[in-house]
Amino acid sequence: MRNFHVLILLIAGSIKGDSEVFVARTGDEVQLPCPVNSAECGEFHSLKWYRDSSRMYVYSPVAEFSNAEGSLVDRCLDISQRSLGPKCSRGYLEVTDANADLKISPIELMDEGEYRCEITYIDVSNNCPVVHFTKLRTVAAPEYVSMFINNNPDEDISGQVVGPYSSGSSVAFSCESGGGKPAPSVSW
Numbered sequence: 192m193r194n195f196h197v198l199i200l201l202i203a204g205s206i207k208g209d210s211e212v213f214v215a216r217t218g219d220e221v222q223l224p225c226p227v228n229s230a231e232c233g234e235f236h237s238l239k240w241y242r243d244s245s246r247m248y249v250y251s252p253v254a255e256f257s258n259a260e261g262s263l264v265d266r267c268l269d270i271s272q273r274s275l276g277p278k279c280s281r282g283y284l285e286v287t288d289a290n291a292d293l294k295i296s297p298i299e300l301m302d303e304g305e306y307r308c309e310i311t312y313i314d315v316s317n318n319c320p321v322v323h324f325t326k327l328r329t330v331a332a333p334e335y336v337s338m339f340i341n342n343n344p345d346e347d348i349s350g351q352v353v354g355p356y357s358s359g360s361s362v363a364f365s366c367e368s369g370g371g372k373p374a375p376s377v378s379w
Contacts, residue, residue, distance in 0.1 A: 220296035334370025
């Protein structure tokens with residue numbers, strides 16, 4: 192019988208457990224933070240941003256490499272967006288000595304998820320945070336809102352004044368909306 196040994200390697204560093212939550216509307220710009228501590232932790236070799244399990248951005252100052260990936264570059268592959276040229280990417284990094292923030296613009300509904308940045312410091316002995324989590328929630332206005340008087344459902348009266356109605360008479364209204372996130376709710 193053979194014995195197998197399992198070796199577990201611990202990476203020097205830590206994970207920042209608390210997630211910041213950002214809410215962004217479709218069409219807006221959002222800046223997701225990734226704190227780096229060059230003063231205490233030294234220079235970093237590379238930094239990677241992920242949304243859920245998909246890699247979104249790779250940056251390495253050592254290799255002089257900076258590249259958006261995945262859904263951040265989808266419109267770069269769309270021939271109808273050709274006029275955007277090198278600005279076709281919806282994501283880019285803003286890097287300082289203290290941060291490597293991911294900016295996304297314009298926000299799309301599919302951008303929602305848990306983002307994490309993973310930092311690979313050149314000197315891994317300083318017990319510096321190497322993973323930072325951020326949650327992004329996306330919202331969008333309803334695509335349409337329509338209001339009808341029930342006896343005439345083909346005439347949209349949204350934004351119009353209706354009436355006058357005689358005292359004691361009754362009228363029934365219906366309101367309809369669609370699209371948007373979260374799903375719209377109607378109250379009277």
